[in-house]
Amino acid sequence: MEKEKRLGRNGEFYLLLAMILFCAVLAWQISVITVPESRIFPLFILVVTGAATVLQALHVFWKKDFLDIRQALLSRREWVAFLVLLLSCFCFDILGFYATIFLVLIAVSLLVQPKLTKKAVISSLVFDVILLGVLYLCFGVLLKLATPTGIFY
Numbered sequence: 001m002e003k004e005k006r007l008g009r010n011g012e013f014y015l016l017l018a019m020i021l022f023c024a025v026l027a028w029q030i031s032v033i034t035v036p037e038s039r040i041f042p043l044f045i046l047v048v049t050g051a052a053t054v055l056q057a058l059h060v061f062w063k064k065d066f067l068d069i070r071q072a073l074l075s076r077r078e079w080v081a082f083l084v085l086l087l088s089c090f091c092f093d094i095l096g097f098y099a100t101i102f103l104v105l106i107a108v109s110l111l112v113q114p115k116l117t118k119k120a121v122i123s124s125l126v127f128d129v130i131l132l133g134v135l136y137l138c139f140g141v142l143l144k145l146a147t148p149t150g151i152f153y
Helices: 002-008 011-031 036-061 076-095 097-111 118-142
Strands: none
Touching: 011 036, 076 097, 097 118
16 A cells, blocks of 8 residues: 555656656557658657666666655746647647747747846847757758748748
């Protein structure tokens, strides 16, 4: 009884369950890809994530790592960042890849600032613009990937 109660309050165990769910969804997504060459990167991610899941299972069940779930709860800023990332999934087709990524970068970079000063905001915006340029060079120029184009390219 004590072990079941402890396992139910273990944040590491819930992380393991989330990792297993992610691997299952990724495996299903890979199974519906019709072009064999397009499966290479997702399969690599599945192998890496699967290995991390096995390591997490070892930590939970063998090493008995324990993180009380009450201490692992997200802060308000972390919830907002999570919601921003979740909402971004629905914005790619509407706004386009680069506009959505830019808005996510701005939101998350401002969320991680401990105090919003003029200098912090400007440096975050400069960093976001530079990172967006690097992403465009990688995806648009070097790899020539077709990214979702919304109303803003």
